[in-house]
Amino acid sequence: MIRFNNDYNCGAHPKILEALAATNNESYGGYGIDSWCEKAAAEIKKHLGSAQADVHFLVGGTQANFTVITAALRPYQSVVCADSGHINAHETGAVEHCGHKILALPGTDGKITAAQIAQEAELYRTSDIQEHITQPKLVYLSYPTEFGTIYSKKELEDIHAVCQEYGMYLFLDGARLGYGLGSEQSDLSMADIARLCDVFYIGGTKCGALFGEAVVITDKSLRTDFRSYIKQAGGMLAKGWLLGLQFYVLFKDGLYFEITKKADEYAMELKKAFIEKRIPFYIESPTNQQFVTLADADAQKLAEKYTFEFEKKIDETHSCVRFCTSWSSKEEDIQELIRDIKNL
Amino acid sequence: MIRFNNDYNCGAHPKILEALAATNNESYGGYGIDSWCEKAAAEIKKHLGSAQADVHFLVGGTQANFTVITAALRPYQSVVCADSGHINAHETGAVEHCGHKILALPGTDGKITAAQIAQEAELYRTSDIQEHITQPKLVYLSYPTEFGTIYSKKELEDIHAVCQEYGMYLFLDGARLGYGLGSEQSDLSMADIARLCDVFYIGGTKCGALFGEAVVITDKSLRTDFRSYIKQAGGMLAKGWLLGLQFYVLFKDGLYFEITKKADEYAMELKKAFIEKRIPFYIESPTNQQFVTLADADAQKLAEKYTFEFEKKIDETHSCVRFCTSWSSKEEDIQELIRDIKNL
């Protein structure tokens, strides 16, 4: 089977395994206080446009999400996000388990707008029963979204402005950050994101690492004792250097950007093939996830050779499915799928 | 000012104050282990059609809601309710603070249907990523709802059936239970509710008591150590007999049902006056809360003499407002308001 079902179905970029092997007999301090974490943070900071940031390495995305949110919010404060946001739809209520309500806004393409956020914030500000409702205090965006869509610089700036106006934190979940920045349609850089967000994370798990997410905190108030939150949440890896080392390999020479950009290009080739075949898109995505509405017969045929993710039934004979390229996708597999799409 | 703003703006029924005065020098055991709580529970059980129930007396509604939900759910389980449900809209995220996600279903009139609940439950049952989403395990209804509407026996039986099918608890918030049962449109009795729900509470605060809600647990599994949940949640009144005594007075001779029924009748008189004046209803309610769409000029005029609750702007010149009768409403005040409505 050729796997297009997701972007975390293979180990790691070979350079990471090499680095792990090369340092396997070395000894390091525990819990993320080591030279590799330091070096990795330094490499990441080069992209931020400012040294005023803390970088922490966590193991996984759900963990990163609820740790950041726990650190940011008081018990009566809530999170604003798209109803399709990962924290709302796919994390077993982890944010609520940590005590916080999610105010989920309808987002047709996985995105929410500055206007929607402002409306929610205004509702609270003008309420005369404030103590009976939660205070929206943090905006959670994913970039790219769960549907592969991305915010433009203008959109992110507008959201940032709303957050500033209402005293809300802006938190960007970059589990697939590389695929977002690598899109030809993206007009954002990591420096833009660092400038506009109070905290975000750089996904490793889906972008070439064995595992790991690098949380970047630019807001001063969020930095206090953040390591205590990580430890309490079970996110502090004993052999923390394993995370630092991986991010160092990914960021030292731009490998991170290179491999995710390549995956985006592959996705665009698939996209072109679907367009030519007049297979409609469920949602228009400029990144590595492509959502199409396939005839079930076609889906069945492709499923003999490829894995891809079933999303939902569209009608009696059609379904929305996701084809996902990744840092580990191979040229020949892409070409084979393109041929098979043509032959549908 | 004549108050129609809510049903908790006066002290208590005089008989309650009399009973408090009569027992003021008596000594009782603490924390709800006393003769009055026993007697009150016995009176309430007479209405349940079964002695197989535990009755606990708590101070307030939010407390009762989250205590029951905490006792019923494991951390990964969630609550299904209407988006207008009190726990979702007016309790500062208390349920989420206790760790549970609320799956809020759209309910145009404050109610949700068996079909909606079944759909949500089915979504989980058929999910192949169950561990990534929460398990809907408890259905929360309010009776009457926050819009004054009520479920019919058929509707409640259907919801009960869905809950049975999917192994979900059915919890009914009866903060205004008297006003629901007292409605001429109600075809439910307390015995029906006890038969169809696993747990519910009988509101005292809004129905003639100084304060207090009587939680009735019919489901066996929910009864275990419930007092531990009450104490932990801060809901165990030191002088628990104050609660028992009040409910005893309300239930001994049917006072509870009498005074709330009267309030419903008053509300129907107001309703008639609005209909005759062709003032449209925002929502059709058969209980003590009446939601009308008033011209702002009319609202302003009435506001000189009456308090009522502003709900929301409807258009440039109209607003939805709530007139609420209560156990403490007086005949002459009702008639005066009716006259003033006629004169608008």
Next chain:
Amino acid sequence: MIRFNNDYNCGAHPKILEALAATNNESYGGYGIDSWCEKAAAEIKKHLGSAQADVHFLVGGTQANFTVITAALRPYQSVVCADSGHINAHETGAVEHCGHKILALPGTDGKITAAQIAQEAELYRTSDIQEHITQPKLVYLSYPTEFGTIYSKKELEDIHAVCQEYGMYLFLDGARLGYGLGSEQSDLSMADIARLCDVFYIGGTKCGALFGEAVVITDKSLRTDFRSYIKQAGGMLAKGWLLGLQFYVLFKDGLYFEITKKADEYAMELKKAFIEKRIPFYIESPTNQQFVTLADADAQKLAEKYTFEFEKKIDETHSCVRFCTSWSSKEEDIQELIRDIKNL
């Protein structure tokens, strides 16, 4: 039976019931925004020596304790208190349920010392694994303690100084505050407590009210959105004026201090009787709770006429028991008990 088992086994001071009756037909705003809460807060503030305080009225002690602690602490911060502290020993783990570790210090007489607190704080400050342990951030004292003992002004000033040095909040649980201040051994005033503590509460339930605790917040940072915490915790009484009214009655003319002082005097008479009878004290208490070590035969004899609380077995034939006077104790009952002690 004559009750000396606790100080919450009777209704309320008659003046409170009178005030409730007198205002029963009045209408008030809900949730603690009303004229009685305002007036009560004003009366209380007269005793504080500063108007810079917020006063909130909650229903019960456990609720007040965990609401204050929830508002004060971040998830990785902990509470320092005596092992016998009410929050540690008698509240079903409510503080831990809210997410916070309690660092319980051994306190032979219910009290802890500035030195003990400093040691705990220093342990954290000098730790090189701070993120692996909790940060002691709030000191919880009870005044009087669960053993009836009280802190001297010097002791409280020393604890205050340690809290200042280490950036910890000082929180005083005054569920029996009146009995503490009313002791002839007390050299503290409410103004002292307000000056030395960041937050404390004035117990109503055990000091003449039907129920209710007045939380006084002097620290600025703790005041932010405190009403949101109250509501979320289920502590916001719908008919909040019932609380305000009671505290107004208690504080307007010093009734609160008068009735608790009287109870202390009664306790001192009992104490004298025990001393004369050479019945040893389990702990020396200058307030309304008296802990003595009784021969079981004597206890059995007294138990025929009086209720008192068994605390624990001391040896084969002796037990520690508590005799508790209260605002509702009657002169003749005290004298009768004294006679019976003499006749043991």
Next chain:
Amino acid sequence: MIRFNNDYNCGAHPKILEALAATNNESYGGYGIDSWCEKAAAEIKKHLGSAQADVHFLVGGTQANFTVITAALRPYQSVVCADSGHINAHETGAVEHCGHKILALPGTDGKITAAQIAQEAELYRTSDIQEHITQPKLVYLSYPTEFGTIYSKKELEDIHAVCQEYGMYLFLDGARLGYGLGSEQSDLSMADIARLCDVFYIGGTKCGALFGEAVVITDKSLRTDFRSYIKQAGGMLAKGWLLGLQFYVLFKDGLYFEITKKADEYAMELKKAFIEKRIPFYIESPTNQQFVTLADADAQKLAEKYTFEFEKKIDETHSCVRFCTSWSSKEEDIQELIRDIKNL
């Protein structure tokens, strides 16, 4: 520097890195549903003496601890453990953050006894204020303990019996399980542990893996939806096969037992050297952690060449320090340290 500071300062056993490299281009299902996790579970089960167990692979120990405890307890239930227990002393209050009180029992050597546990359980069972205290429901042991000591089969059987009698879960934290079982003083097998405990975990992080802990659940009631707890707690690794693969390598041919036993033997050689040098032990340990009381001058000298962990000051001129051997310790380093001990 030669590292004896802990047992997690090196990468992984070379065979693990080889296996990772060999499978790096393979694709697997996500979130622990894959062939390696299956195979690893099968290998582990061979040691359990029963196939009636669920095996789950988590990333770290703190995570494993609070996930198990969250799954096992209701909000008013508490954990019994030694005061030196990892969950009590080194996890930033994670258990309390999850809502549960820890009842910490004094344990001079890191262990607690069946009698201590029974006393705590009896205190609850015989309490007449049960709802005011927490219910001890789970016993947490570490094997070996934080001081390197181990329970004998008799001791564990006695604790098991108490747990059965009082309806408590027995949970064994085996972060260093290999070093416990590998001790010449151990009379326990994994089958014994599986038989006597309701749930335990097999530490990978400290025993040869890059990271990972295998949670083994033998009790039926604890198995329900355990994956939901893992996901919600952020412990579900996207590339779950990385965990399965590592445990497969460790358990297939007994590598796990071999490398930890070797470390124990090294530790016994160090122990012998200390004994011969008449350097006293802070605590007598039969496993890979050796706690000695060193003269500060000697410690300083050794610190020039070796890392070891400072524990605490003993007196003006002596300190307790820990020397820790591990699966990665090398024969020549052990011999060098022995020589240097002799030359002190």
